[in-house]
Amino acid sequence: MLVTLLLLLALSNAVKINGGDGQCDYSPTSVPRPHSVSILEFGAVGDGKTLNTLAFQNAIFYLNSFADKGGAQLYVPPGKWLTGSFNLxxxxxxxxxxxxxxxxSQDPTHWEVVEPLPSYGRGIELPGGRYQSLINGYMLHDVVITGxxxxxxxxxxxxxxxxxxxxLNYSRPHLVEFVASEFVVVSNLTFLNAPSYTIHPVYCSNVNIQNITVSAPPESPYTAGIVPDSSDNVCIEDGSIVMGYDAIALKSGWDEYGIAYGRPTTNVHIRRMNLKSSSGSSIAFGSDMSGGISNALVEQVHMYNSQSGVEFRTTKGRGGYMKEIIISDVKMENIYMAFAAKGQCGSHPDDKFDPNALPHLDHIILQNVVGKNITFAGNFTGIQESPFTNICLSNITLSVNSGSPAAISWVCSNVSGFSDSVFPKPCPALASSSNSSSSCFSILSINRKAAIL
Structure with a gap:
């Protein structure tokens, strides 16, 4: 009983500490740019029919001359500004x-074809290159998309x-993508109907995504909202995302390519978000996680009308790890599967992957969750050669609907962990035990870094 009380105290303190010191509490101060031009000055026409790619390209080329003079702003007035892909x-x-x-533009010739990302080795959907995203940033410093x-x-x-x-001839483009960039801000905008991912920071540092609305229809195949990918120091807060597949997905590369590139996604703070995923997960980790995912804090999130709430995905051949992740203060409504951790999820880019590259999932904390109209509480299916360890559940109450008797609301194999004050009662592998509870307590109280951010 004492160990349980200590664990609950540590969990509470960890979230309080990190809720006040997380990545989102270091948001950049918005400083007006000393120079500003309108896209109209470069011949753009906002009739929804005239192609304005060249106008955007020329405007940004001109504004680049102010980079060492405090930077500049490109102003887009009311209108519908049709364009192909362009670079910031x-x-x-x-x-x-x-x-x-x-x-x-819906003409694929207006979207440049570029090389695949090195941590993926090929396009996600097809071998070879990929269509460049609509709005791109490559090796940039201090760039803002707002309005x-x-x-x-x-x-x-x-x-x-x-x-x-x-x-398709090549893999689909994303809507906005930043590659190898730092100090990126995306705020106060609405993003609609992405061909694939909506916002994709990859190999980036210090990314703040705030006060945005993201939407794609339920039938849109494998569309995703925000996808931090091999990136660090990421804040996602105060927004709403409704997607065909995943609302938010953390990734870090694919099989041998992600292992070789070796850049993890770490120090991610997600808070005060409303998330809906029609056929995927409100928040997903993986399945492309070969560079590793660690130190993530998700708090004060509302998940609704989704296939799954929180899902960890991996498979043999991925390598990498997912560890030191806290999910706290979550409200779920109308969710088919509240929690899942799957060790047989995802395909391989080619036959060169190492089947002995086993992923590791360790020290995952799920706490302070209330769910209504949940069909299944959880499915934790680990890997026999690399079981999922230290899955810590605390203060979780799920109202399971009549389609799922409480006796079968949890499925577990090749997993171990600790639980306290969880209803429906989880499977024995996640039941209270002194070893698991001590490990949960240790990761929070002895190593503050492992307590996230």
């Missing part, structure tokens, strides 16, 4: 006024049709 520059703010919409609730619309329906009909 450092020390730039892209500002969308209310009723301004940047609209992605007065303007909109960036990927017009993704044609891409979804091509994926479903196997008509």
């Amino acid at each position: 520059t450092s020390h730039l703010t892209l500002y969308l006024e209310k009723d301004a919409t940047i609209l992605g 007065n609730n303007g909109t960036i619309d990927g017009w993704g329906s044609i891409w979804w049709e091509w994926l479903n009909s196997h008509s």
Whole structure:
């Protein structure tokens, strides 16, 4: 009993500590740029029909000359600004006024084809290259995409049709992607209908995504909201995401390519989000996690009308790890599977992966969760050669609907952990034990870094 009380105290203190000192509490101060131009000055036409790619490219090329003079802002006034893919520059703010919409072209020739990311070795959906995202940043410093609730619309329906009909020549583009960039801010905007991922920071540091709305229809195949990928010091807060597949997904590369690249996703803070995932998970970890995922804090999140609430995905051949992750203060409504950790999830890019590269999942804390109309509480199916360890559950109450008798609401294999004050009662592998509870207590009280951020 004493160990249980100590554990609960440590869990509470860890979240209080990190809720006040997490990545989101170090948000950058917005400083106005000393120079500003309107996209109109470069011949753009906001009629939703005229292609404005060249106008965006010329405007950003011009504004690059102010990078060493305090930076500059590109102002997008009300209108529908049709464009193909274009690149941003450092020390730039892209500002969308209310009723301004940047609209992605549905002509694939307006989207450049680029090399695959090195941590993936090929396109996600097809071997070879991939279509460049609509708005891109490569090796940038200090770049902002913001506005007065303007909109960036990927017009993704044609891409979804091509994926479903196997008509794509290359892997689908994302809506916004930053590669190897630092001090990135995305805020105060609406993002619609991404061809694939909506916002994809990859190999980035110090990323703040705040006060945004992200949406794609339920039938959009494998669309995702925000995907931090081999990135560190990421804040995602105060937003709403409704997606066809995953709302938020943390990743770090794919099999031998991700292992070789070796850059983890770490120090991620997610809070005050409303998340809906039609066929995926409100928050997912993996399945592309070969570079590792660690030190993540998710708190004060509302998950609803989703296939799963929180899901950890991996498989043999991935390598990597998922560890030191806290999920706390969550409200769930109308969720088919509240929690899942799956050791047989995801495909391989090619036949060169190492089947002996076993992933590790360790020290995952799920606490302070209330769920209504839940079909299944949890499915924790580990890997026999590398069981999932130290899964710590505390203060969880799930109202399981009549379609799932309490006796079968949890499924467990090759997993071990600790639980206290959990209903329905979890499977024996996650029942209270002195060894597991001591380990949960130790990771929080002895090693503060492991207590996240």
